[in-house]
Amino acid sequence: MAVKTKKRDPSSWPPIISISIILFLLGLSGLMFITGQKIVSNLKEKVYVNVYFDKSTTEREILTVLDSIKKKAYTREAYYLSSDEAAKGYKQELDQDFVEILGYNPLPDGIELSVKSKYGDHNTLRIIEKELYKYNGVTEVVTQTNLIDEINKNKELVSGIFAALAVLFIFISFFLINGTIRLSIYSKRFLIRSMQLVGATEMFIVKPFLKKSVIQALIGFLISVFFLFLTIYIVGNWANDLIFSGQMKWIDADNKQEEFITYGILFTSLMLIGVLISLICTYWSTKRYLHSKIEDLY
Numbered sequence: 001m002a003v004k005t006k007k008r009d010p011s012s013w014p015p016i017i018s019i020s021i022i023l024f025l026l027g028l029s030g031l032m033f034i035t036g037q038k039i040v041s042n043l044k045e046k047v048y049v050n051v052y053f054d055k056s057t058t059e060r061e062i063l064t065v066l067d068s069i070k071k072k073a074y075t076r077e078a079y080y081l082s083s084d085e086a087a088k089g090y091k092q093e094l095d096q097d098f099v100e101i102l103g104y105n106p107l108p109d110g111i112e113l114s115v116k117s118k119y120g121d122h123n124t125l126r127i128i129e130k131e132l133y134k135y136n137g138v139t140e141v142v143t144q145t146n147l148i149d150e151i152n153k154n155k156e157l158v159s160g161i162f163a164a165l166a167v168l169f170i171f172i173s174f175f176l177i178n179g180t181i182r183l184s185i186y187s188k189r190f191l192i193r194s195m196q197l198v199g200a201t202e203m204f205i206v207k208p209f210l211k212k213s214v215i216q217a218l219i220g221f222l223i224s225v226f227f228l229f230l231t232i233y234i235v236g237n238w239a240n241d242l243i244f245s246g247q248m249k250w251i252d253a254d255n256k257q258e259e260f261i262t263y264g265i266l267f268t269s270l271m272l273i274g275v276l277i278s279l280i281c282t283y284w285s286t287k288r289y290l291h292s293k294i295e296d297l298y
Helices: 010-045 059-070 083-094 098-102 122-132 145-186 189-197 202-243 253-290
Strands: 048-053 075-081 110-115 138-142
Touching: 010 110, 010 145, 010 202, 010 253, 048 059, 048 122, 059 075, 059 110, 110 122, 122 138, 122 145, 145 253, 202 253
Parallel strands: none
Antiparallel strands: 048 110, 048 138, 075 110
16 A cells, blocks of 8 residues: 655745744844843943932931832842941052041942932933932932933944844845745746636635745744754853853843743744745735736746
């Protein structure tokens, strides 16, 4: 008894490969954008707001203020910095003991406050600054708004570059995928005409091609995801160890839900883009042969 074997269609692979490459490049751009946002957020959280107190303010009063600040929604971390600790820090930084030279310590006691990245913009920092001045004993609040503004400007520039890259990749992908799908359907042009001659409706003819295009897009998406994860594992871990000394986290433990939603949106968008472009290109290419003259098929 003869065993039936499923005939493989070699024309299916060029569209799958095209979709895989384009979705990989789009996904890589998306991951680089997300990573860039993480780096910017980390930089913004390392810019401290310094709160200085009057010399007459006791340590107990400052610690009371510190406890209050720690409970604020904008606080990432805050700690008490005494005048002696500040002097030691300057001594190490300047390699000179200015307290010994002056004969006294001019530095006031204070609090160093790290603000969460989503509060790290010029206007919000000014509002926080005004709020901090309301605490008893506070004489000065130093916010590095110029540095924050510079970081935000660079963030906007990087976001614009990646957005332009994404549009460019989608534009290229449309023509690349359209070309490969058109070639694959070209081999079926006589089958399409034969189905027309026996009275098949337009939708009846197009439907199998659309179904096949969805399957091709999903296979291409899975291939691109595999290589994206492989890239993250090899190149991402290498860059993390070399550039960020292992401090870069792909998933932030404090914002797990938000992180998973972000990655979920990225990969869902990749899948939908692949399926949508594949469907549009397949429909156009099939319609072209449905309305072609018989002599144009040769």
